[in-house]
Amino acid sequence: VQLLESGGGLVQPGGSLRLSCAASGFPFTNFDMTWVRQAPGEGLEWVSSFTGRSRRTYYAESVKGRFTISRDDSKSTLYLQMSSLRVEDTALYYCARDSGVYEYWGQGTLVIVSS
Amino acid sequence: DIQMTQSPSSLSASVGDRVTITCRSSQSISSYLNWYYQKPGRAPNLLIFGGSTLSSGVPSRFSASGSGTEFTLTITSLQPEDFASYYCQQNYDRPYTFGQGTKLEI
Numbered sequence: 001v002q003l004l005e006s007g008g009g010l011v012q013p014g015g016s017l018r019l020s021c022a023a024s025g026f027p028f029t030n031f032d033m034t035w036v037r038q039a040p041g042e043g044l045e046w047v048s049s050f051t052g053r054s055r056r057t058y059y060a061e062s063v064k065g066r067f068t069i070s071r072d073d074s075k076s077t078l079y080l081q082m083s084s085l086r087v088e089d090t091a092l093y094y095c096a097r098d099s100g101v102y103e104y105w106g107q108g109t110l111v112i113v114s115s
Numbered sequence: 116d117i118q119m120t121q122s123p124s125s126l127s128a129s130v131g132d133r134v135t136i137t138c139r140s141s142q143s144i145s146s147y148l149n150w151y152y153q154k155p156g157r158a159p160n161l162l163i164f165g166g167s168t169l170s171s172g173v174p175s176r177f178s179a180s181g182s183g184t185e186f187t188l189t190i191t192s193l194q195p196e197d198f199a200s201y202y203c204q205q206n207y208d209r210p211y212t213f214g215q216g217t218k219l220e221i
Contacts, residue, residue: 034211100147102151103161
């Protein structure tokens with residue numbers, strides 16, 4: 001199992017960014033997928049999840065209305081479209097395979113929101 | 116959402132010590148409780164799932180127990196590689212929330 005995030009970078013407040021998580025080594029369609037973030041020096045914060053079979057999406061209150069999670073099962077890729085970014089969105093963003101248990105994680109992609 | 120509260124938030128210990136970390140949930144979550152550890156600069160690693168089942172490769176000095184709303188993670192005979200941050204996470208009901216973490220320091 002491999003999860004490889006990309007798309008992070010430096011963006012100004014109010015800007016947008018799209019993160020990707022390329023998955024391999026398992027049947028992507030069958031699994032829920034989740035984004036978790038970690039601000040510098042802080043703990044883990046669940047951000048968003050997309051279930052595989054029921055195709056339901058879930059968002060933390062802190063990102064609801066600003067972030068959109070999606071997935072392309074044909075490409076085994078999970079996305080996180082982030083808009084109206086705030087300074088407090090600065091964090092390392094991880095994707096994780098979600099079977100209720102986050103057994104596999106990517107290495108993370110860093111998002112810095114700063115003017 | 117289910118709130119998860121860990122204590123203590125930080126803990127100082129020595130190699131060879133026994134330490135216990137507590138995690139409490141705002142409502143009963145049966146045994147749907149997982150533990151992760153994280154070293155600085157690294158992604159989290161699954162330590163224990165289902166309240167008390169060790170993940171593959173986790174040493175037997177780690178153990179966990181609890182059900183309902185109160186859970187504990189115990190590390191006996193601390194080793195240098197155990198000094199890290201530990202997080203509990205409930206998977207009883209979405210969103211699967213984390214505790215705020217416990218930093219275990221030398």
